[in-house]
Amino acid sequence: MSPALIAALPFLGALLPALLIRTGRTNAAVAAAATSGLALLGLLLHAPAVMRGEVITARYDWLPWLGLNANFMIDGLGLLFATLILGIGLLIILYARFYLSKDDPAGQFYTYLLLFQGAMVGIVLSDNILLLLIFWELTSLSSFLLIGYWKHLPEGRQGARMALTVTGMGGLAMIAGMLILGNIAGSHDISAILQAKEAIQASPFYLPALILILIGAFTKSAQFPFHFWLPHAMAAPTPVSAYLHSATMVKAGLFLMARLWPVLAGTPEWFYIVATVGLITMLVGAKIAIFKDDLKALLAFSTVSHLGLITFLLGLGTKAAAVAAVFHIINHATFKAALFMSAGIVDHETHTRDLKRLGGLRHLMPITFTIATIAALSMAGIPLLNGFLSKEMMLEEASHTLWAGNAWIVPAVAALAALFSAAYSFRYIAHAFLGPVRDDYPHHPHDPGFGMWAAPAFLVVLVVAIGLMPMTFAGEIVRTAANAVVGGGLEMYPIKHWHGLTPALWMSVVAVVGGLLLLSLHPRLNAIWLAMPRPEAKVIFDAIIAAAARGAQALTGRLHNGSMSRYLLIFVIAALGAGYWAWTTGQQGAPTRALTPATPVAFAAWIMLIVATGCVVAFHRNRLLALVLISIVGLIVSMSFIYLSAPDLALTQISVEVVTAVLMLLALNFLPKVTVPETSVLKRRFDAVVAVVGGLGAGLLIYALMLRDFAFPSMSEYHLANSYTGGGGTNVVNVILVDFRGYDTYGEVIVLGIAALVIFALTEALLTGASSRKLIAWRPDVVRAGDKHPLMLLVATRVMMPIALMMAVFIFLRGHNLPGGGFIAGLIAAVALVMQYMASGYAWTQARQRVYYHVLIALGVLAAGITGIGAWFNGVPFLTSDFGYFRIPPFEKFELATAMGFDLGVFLGVVGSVMLALGGLSRLARRAAVGDEGFHVVAEKPDARALAEQTGPLEVGLAGEWRRSARLGAEEDK
């Protein structure tokens, strides 16, 4: 099975539990287990080859120019971790099936679990650091979902947020570090980076990269001082804790340190940062664990301590220490998962995890007792169990480690940590299981069914088996994985129980004896511990978060004070500043183009433009007048387009002018008709200065541009040369729109459609609730014309309608070769329809409307899209057009191009969008008008069209409209 598929399987499988949960929890669990099992099988099939020293790879180019490729590899380290992740994952799936209650959404659980599993497998099998980072962030996100699984518990939500914040921030730091590392190595592939040890360690960026990557690893692996999130993540259901904190999430940081060990380790910086942090974490975690009464909290801090142990070993930078680290990763995963699961069983059966309320369970839960005891003794480092072996190896390494020339500090701290570790392990057994049977358990305890203890029992069997015969059960995988960590060439010493009377052995003895002593002194020590002040991480964390939130709020509050005119002013001034900077620092050559002579006509138009613009500004408070004036500006702009050889633009502009004017008039139906002056003279003068400077800037820039030729050859030549031969049209602008740049046009039609739908949604929102009531109670602020639908206008528009539509068809058809096309034709058709609305009223027109405008927009997008896709069947790329010439007697030869289908899409899209936008505004007006006069009148004959058939169109246009409007109003109110 391809490594990529192994990583992808859990993601694919994540769909199954979510889909299958309706058929029962067992089916969901089986589906999840089958997925994990399949991935594990695929992985283990590669095991013999990997053990022989091969590396299995799968490489897919994804974004090669970014160095981001989906490269996967299975080497020894990846094999070990993936086996742990998938194997323990299987056990967790089994355990969770019996642990979760009927009320818990089990489908979600398995889906989240598989997502997380996939992300973890992705991390350990990635051969590309950017890919690894993606999976890394995915673990943060999916673990967030898992930790917060019990959404109803505030602790669960807070713990999940804290975990996400801490590991997420670490992940961000790591991204930076990884990018630096990739930059130094010249590749983002891990296999390539691992070859670049000298270059990386010699680089001046080695230390920054190291620190950034370590922040990522330390936060993930809960190393001091980031260890505080892990105990809070214990609010998760126990299967999650068992999975995340034994084999997976927290091991990701360790994995990363092991993965990059060949290039990062071996320097003093590495040693002093990693080994020291590991040592402190080991001690601090173990110390706190002794005094925790909650079973899971005790295990959480013990996990912190053991993670510190492994970090410490990796930090030593020696090959023997690396072997010990790998071995302890396996051992910790086995006994800690078993311990979490047994704690979960105790919780499940007695309904408490408080050691103060437990004790004596030995007789009531013998199976659980056996499992928990063996696992805890392994954690304590008792001989013949696997925990002993790796702890001995750790103490052995510690015993000859110098720290800043000091020979005793590291061994002493390590021995003390081992002592604490023994103490909390003994306490776990003694206070939960030993002692007299009590009669005040919250729930009567007994051993659970086989399904629940099967998984921890299996792990405990491994604990014993590896403990008794380490070389048989773990030797090969430790050798393979350790070889991958140290970069090959490892001479593996056999893992033995007896090394003679070494310092490590004495340290072990001290640890076990001291641990027993501490256990006996526990009540007294606990009193001291409780009396001592100690920093509460959650309080500090919450305070920091609150301060950050306050800071962010203050900053945004100051920047975004809700004054839009201020934002616009800042924007304009910033744009002017940038323009000034570019103008003064850039270079420009001498003018190369001759001026075009200005004719008297052009000069006259210019004067009109200037006067009209000036009047708009001067009279902008009189809004209707301003609207008329701005239309003059629009007309002059259209005329200039004609004069300056742009007939298509002129046609478009002039039709847009019409619909814009209608739009603004519809808005002014509601808006006040005058703007009251409210700014001071000073403010107006200042704005005027800014505006004049902006105008000068724009004018000077375009003037300078127009006096010079293109700096680079324009691609217009290509379009002019190929428009007829390649696109089959002589109107180059239209050919560009529907052919050369058809994709852009396609997007633009969609944008226009979206804008129209936004307007429709806004209308719908305004037609409900409080704003609807306001509309109904609306009193028009100007006197209405006596005749709503003047007869002259009515007759004229109805006569014009077919002519206008014919014009639209004509413009559409000729568009490919002469000025015109879908955009302009669409606008003309829209104007033709708008005229009907204006003259005959909304309801009359609406009653005759056969197709909804939404449908027109959709049809337009579809027509354009299908035409584009049609090119695929010709074996050419999307939107490549084809054309041919035909002749049907007695007509002249004519041309058909596939681009016409596309242009039809544009046409429909434009008609639909414009009409939907204007229709939305008129619906508001109607709601107000109906509310004004006859809202409660219900028509006797509501169907206007049926009425039209009886009495002829004209009367109904007047009378039927009124009836129907009343009905619509009543309906809309419902």
Next chain:
Amino acid sequence: MEALVASGIGVLTAAGIYLILRFRTFPVVLGMTMLSYAVNVFLFATGRLVVNMPPILNHLGENTPGYTDPIPQALVLTAIVISFGMTAVVVMLSLGAFIEAGNDKIDLGDEEKNT
């Protein structure tokens, strides 16, 4: 001719900027329309000014005086239509705000800021 177009763009821009700095929605909408004109003509003018040479090919091979740059025209054509869509959305927003809030100020009031 160039000077006329350039000064026209300048005046349109200045008017647009002045109007968008007003405090009520309608002048701001007018200002944005003005700016749209200015920007569209600006873009169009980057193709340089040419009189009587529309980009309509004469494929029959008769004498043609040359063609103007078609690309800015194609660009501006869609820009005109899109700016209508944008204006329509802004008008609708301002109308909705006016109906809901009872005034057509573009700045948020104090109580609106806090919500």
